[in-house]
Amino acid sequence: MMAAELVFIPSPGMGHLAATVEMAKRRIGRDHRLSITVFMMKTPFDKSKVISTTQSLLLKAAEDRLKFVHLPQDDEAAAVAELRSKNSGNFMSEFVNMNKRHVRDHVTKMLISIESG
Numbered sequence: 001m002m003a004a005e006l007v008f009i010p011s012p013g014m015g016h017l018a019a020t021v022e023m024a025k026r027r028i029g030r031d032h033r034l035s036i037t038v039f040m041m042k043t044p045f046d047k048s049k050v051i052s053t054t055q056s057l058l059l060k061a062a063e064d065r066l067k068f069v070h071l072p073q074d075d076e077a078a079a080v081a082e083l084r085s086k087n088s089g090n091f092m093s094e095f096v097n098m099n100k101r102h103v104r105d106h107v108t109k110m111l112i113s114i115e116s117g
Contacts, residue, residue: 003033005110009103012041012095021066028065035065039106041099042073071102 006027010020017040024036 003035005114006034006036007039007107007110008036009039009041024066032065035067037067037069037110039069039071039103041071041096041102069106071099071106 006024008020008024010016017038020038024038028034028036
């Protein structure tokens with residue numbers, strides 16, 4: 001039987017992350033061939049409380065087939081997203097768009113690792 005790797009990219013925010021992690025835990029609990037990587041975007045307005053809550057959530061979810069990737073925070077991209085959002089009124093959409101490069105780069109690394117392994 002072949003193994004499968006899923007990638008989840010929740011919208012930034014504690015509510016989305018918690019729901020995504022819970023869904024991922026249930027998914028891998030049902031199929032031993034499944035692994036899930038959750039990408040996490042850090043917004044410029046994240047505070048230490050959100051970070052510590054996130055870390056606590058991750059520790060509770062510790063599972064060898066459930067991985068977490070903290071995408072780098074690109075300060076310049078966040079500033080551009082904030083400026084654009086003032087015109088469009090949609091900061092989160094702009095911020096997510098600014099993280100596409102980081103997601104693409106990491107998925108590419110995952111694929112290369114699978115192909116070479």
